[in-house]
Amino acid sequence: MDVFRAMVTFVRVVExxxxxxxxxxxxxxxxxxxxQITALEQHLRVRLISRxxxxxxxxxxxxLYYRKARAIIEAVAEAGEVAAGHSATLTGALRIQAPIGVGQSYIADVVVAFQQQHPQVIIDLVLDDRFVDLNAQAVDVxxxxGKLASSSLVARRLGTLRRIVVASPKYVAAHGSPEDELSLGTHSQVRFNAAPEGDAMPLIGPSGPITVPVRTAFMANNAFTLTKALVAGIGIGGAQLPLINDALKKGQLVRVMSSFAYAPLEVHAxxxxxxxxxxxxxxxxAFLEDHTTGIW
Structure with a gap:
């Protein structure tokens, strides 16, 4: 049997x-x-996985075998790159995960440009707003x-994502434009359905952080859908500035409560x-860092 191939399969099953x-x-x-797993267990004469x-x-x-096997696989990959030299053509699969909104609007273009420079790299771009376990999902980058939890991950800061409060001119004409937390509380909200604050808007104003109870009128798990709801005049909501710049320029959305904003989010690879x-x-x-300057 091909022990190394079976070892790679075993490590992927675990992860x-x-x-x-x-x-x-x-x-x-x-x-x-x-x-392959059964053959590997028979070769080693020990049960590796209880199924x-x-x-x-x-x-x-x-x-024990997983830890040793993973180190061996990494060492083999490292040996191949060392033998090929640093100037060698990049090859192999590269799996990248990004949030849907920014991923579709900006990261996809960067990924395409990277693959065009390195055509031997097989790109697998996964757009998902959920938090993913990189090892479990075999994600490379x-x-x-937001704030990163302490983990075994390496982080490279890319920028800071600004989020402002917006509404459509149609909504403002019908319901007015709130200027403080008291008037904001009378308005309808458009928000992510997984927002931890629920029916409230956590903002930072002139006097510091505040949380304003509001009535949720529309929820979705996709930034583009939420932008459509805001443009349609369903309510007021927070939006990531890079995703609504065009709508602001076209007058489809306007900023409201200009003295208030959501807390900015740090962006990391x-x-x-x-x-x-x-x-x-x-x-x-490194390519991502160079080509996302100015987005945030």
């Missing part, structure tokens, strides 16, 4: 969390994945907003830490 997820990532069938119909868990031996960072990851993060 993906299931045989089916690993099969999708490796573009093979689930039975093929299962056969039931509902869940999968590493055995003690499996946990992710774009994240993050990637798994380790003794070895693949050249394609380092190159893409």
């Amino acid at each position: 993906a969390g299931s045989l089916s997820a690993a099969a999708r990532d490796l573009n093979v069938s689930q039975p093929a994945i299962s056969q 039931t119909t509902r869940q999968m868990a590493l055995t003690e031996a499996g946990s 992710a774009i994240r907003f 993050v990637y798994p830490s380790g003794r070895f960072i693949p050249a394609k990851v380092s190159a893409f993060v």
Whole structure:
């Protein structure tokens, strides 16, 4: 049997969390994945994964083998890059995750430009507003907003994302423009359905942070849909400035409560830490940093 290939499959199963997820990532069938794991266990004469119909868990031996196997795979990749030299053509798969709004509006163009410069790199761009586990989803680089939790990830700061309060001229004509927290409380809100504050707007004003209760009129999990709702005059809402610049220029949206804004969000590119960072990851993060200047 090909022990190294089986080792790579085992590590992907562990990091993906299931045989089916690993099969999708490796573009093979689930039975093929299962056969490789079984063959590896028979070769090693030890059970690595305890499998039931509902869940999968590493055995003690499996946990030890995973740590050693992952280090071996990284060392093999590092040896290949060292042998090829730093000036070698970048190759291999590069999986990138970004929030949908900024990802579709800006990051996609950067990713396309990077692939055009490095045509041997296979790009897999995943646009998702959810927080993803980079190891579990086999993500090489992710774009994240806001404060970063302490983790094993390496972070490269890209900028600061501004968020302002906006409404359509149609809405303002019908309902007026709030100028303070008291008048804001009488208005309808357009917001993300996963906003932790719920029916409230957390803002920073002249006197500091405030949280204003408002009535939610429209929710969605997509920034473009929320912008359409705001332009249609459904309510007032916070919006990421890069995503509404065109609507502001065209007069489809106007800023309200100009003395107030949402807290700005730090924007980072993050990637798994380790003794070895693949050249394609380092190159893409540097490219991303250079080509996102001015977006935020």
